Amino acid sequence: MSTVQIDPEAPAVQPAPRPPLWFLRPQPHDRRRHLLAIAAFVVVVALAGPAIGGTSRANQFLVNLWMMYSVAAIGFYWIFGLAGRFAFCQTFMMAFGGYLSAWVTREGYPFIAGIGVAMATTAVAAGIVGTLVRKAQHFYFAIATFAVTQVGIIVFARADGFTGPNGQTVGIGAPELFGYVFRRDAEVFWLFLGVLAACLVVGALIERSPMRREAISARDNFTVAHLAGVRANRVHIVLFMLGSALGGLSGAMIGHWQGVMGSDSFGIDLTIGLFLILLLGGSDSLWGPVIGSAVFVALPKLLSDIERFGSIVYGVLLLAVVLALPNGIAESVRRLLQRVSSKGAGDAAG
């Protein structure tokens, strides 16, 4: 009879030593890391936002605007960045959401109902448009959404009962939650920070979800993804709906904050601006829209001396970004960190 000898003191497996600067090395998508990053971001903004906004009303305005543009741009990131849909209607959804929420609150319903109606209706509108043009690819989709935007702008300008004379709605009620009215910009800041944080959390959940992987596979090769069993059209439509809902949310928030709503604030300049935001920040990262919005909002202030040349600067910048930073700031920073951490590891090994 033989017995198996078990070594009572088998050597424990030693974990591999961590290279220097290991924490800078990009990690695979991890929901907990994302959520921690969002928490850290919220803390930083909660500390820095009032400090920046406290210096002047103009700065507080810019900080608030940055957060709402970030929300719209996160939605656009889902549509354009993940789904690869070249949509021209995100600013239309912003205007539509703003008018809807203003109309709902004007009818006597609470602010939160207005926001809910704005998000739900823009999502449904996007669902209808997305379903109708689901087979349109690339430019055809762009042109179709361009057409939707043009029809919307004309309707907004003429539907006085809904949007007000010449598409100008005035006297929109300030945001109100649980009886607390956010009147001053400094108060609205906290509401917007909460909204942005919530959008980022949803974004983080999508980043780790199968939907993201399916959307990217369908974006990169629709036919192969379709043959592999990915319901590509459905994923694209769902992301189009979610992204448009964020557009509606952003427009509604801006409308209630400013108290006025005009479709000219959501015209072609902002449409191009959203592309600039996403390309500048990075269309492959959830943080791209946030970074890009910050630059986009800060630029007019930085360039106040050459205000007349604002649109020229935007155009040249967009071109320069496309040429010099094709992956955006977020991706460039990520690559830089990767290089630094690899160099550190190499130095340690040497």
Add this chain to the structure above:
Amino acid sequence: MDNVIALTASGIASGAVLAIAALGFLVLHNATGVVNFAHGDLITLGAYLGVWATTDLGLPVLPGYLLALLVMAAVGLLIERTAFAPLRKKPLIVVVIATLAAATVIRGLIAVWQGSTPKTLPSPAGDGALRIAGATIAHQRLLIVAVAAVAVVALLLLFGRTSFGRQVRALATDPDTARLQGVRTKAIGMAAFVISSVLAGLAGLLVAPLGAVDLNLGFGLMITAFAAAVLGGFGSLTGVVLGALAIGLIEQLVGGLLFPSYSTMLAPIVLFLVIVFRPQGLVNVTRSRL
């Protein structure tokens, strides 16, 4: 009845301008694969260059128009060199975004140069009008139809009978094979940008005397021209011309008679419906493009 005649004449003239505008980006699209979102602002620039040449420089109308078209050719070349050539190997979507950037720059430059106050452009045909069965038809509209007819015939000859045209058609049909066969894509691309810009400028010069010249002049025209191109199948010259005439007549007749307040909505609606129900266009040309 006189109203119908006037609207029909207006629709044909509108369709003729649309045909020139639509052919401009069709040429570019087929030669380079790019849909140029700066086309509308190029149309506006053409009109402003006409104002500059005839009013600011004081040139007679026809030489002024010719100078404007020459400058447009140079602008087309400049756009190709700055916003297209450096991006030749980038994904097409990046190139399209660069055209958006070009549009922003052009619009900004016009605003700085000419201001935002609307201007007027004199017509080579004068301010006279023809009366047919009680309907008044401006000489400018007749001029538009005549110039558009000449331009379309010239383009048909260019693309049907010349080596350049054959190379563009080869690129439009199968870019990779065309390159392997030695088609000079760079030279063709540059020529396409020049032709496209000149056509955009011509459209701007023709439509401007009918109203005021402002920064939004070309934008609406571009959307309607998109509709015409999509309606015509985005591939054939004839299809696009027919699509442009159809859109012009629909806008003027249906819009003018039934929905005067919403006539500008008709082109985007037609565009959307064509993409939904017949994305290959009403005139489907599969054998030969352009």
